[in-house]
Amino acid sequence: KAGVTQTPRYLIKTRGQQVTLSCSPISGHRSVSWYQQTPGQGLQFLFEYFSETQRNKGNFPGRFSGRQFSNSRSEMNVSTLELGDSALYLCASSRGSGYTFGSGTRLTVV
């Protein structure tokens, strides 16, 4: 059974650019959540999508956006990147209350 797949695994971007990260959930999982994790920090919730609709949203600026497709795959976009956006971005999928995480995308902004 395939797990949650995040691409790319690593990414280096320049300040001011925009970036799109992808997440393919476990088959049958309709909920996809995104988190930001900076070194030594916990998981900061970005947003959650369920059946192509944003169901929950964290306290991040509007530069962070996401969407979910009909096959439950999800993307998140960060526009006008800042140095502070450097982090591990994790997505997690769920069919109920237990969430399965991908390995994350390590974004470095230079």
Place this chain on the structure above:
Amino acid sequence: GQQLNQSPQSMFIQEGEDVSMNCTSSSIFNTWLWYKQDPGEGPVLLIALYKAGELTSNGRLTAQFGITRKDSFLNISASIPSDVGIYFCAGQHMDSNYQLIWGAGTKLIIKP
């Protein structure tokens, strides 16, 4: 956003020792989850709890859903080097619209 109070923040222990950590909340939760994260990887679900008072084991790990529904505990018996990592608690309460609320993590370090 709302966070759970997870303690301790970090632990230095000897191999073979037992470990205990806990999470508390001011809200009543209907689900508690415990995750472990290795460096550079996503968290992995260890134990899920769905009923007040529930005690569940996964190998050397045991977790309990507090009877007040406002806390949960994770115990690791006879720690080994591969137990090193960050342990997170997470929960859902009735008003969270399925959103998980997370603790800040407990970093487990084994002394050589």
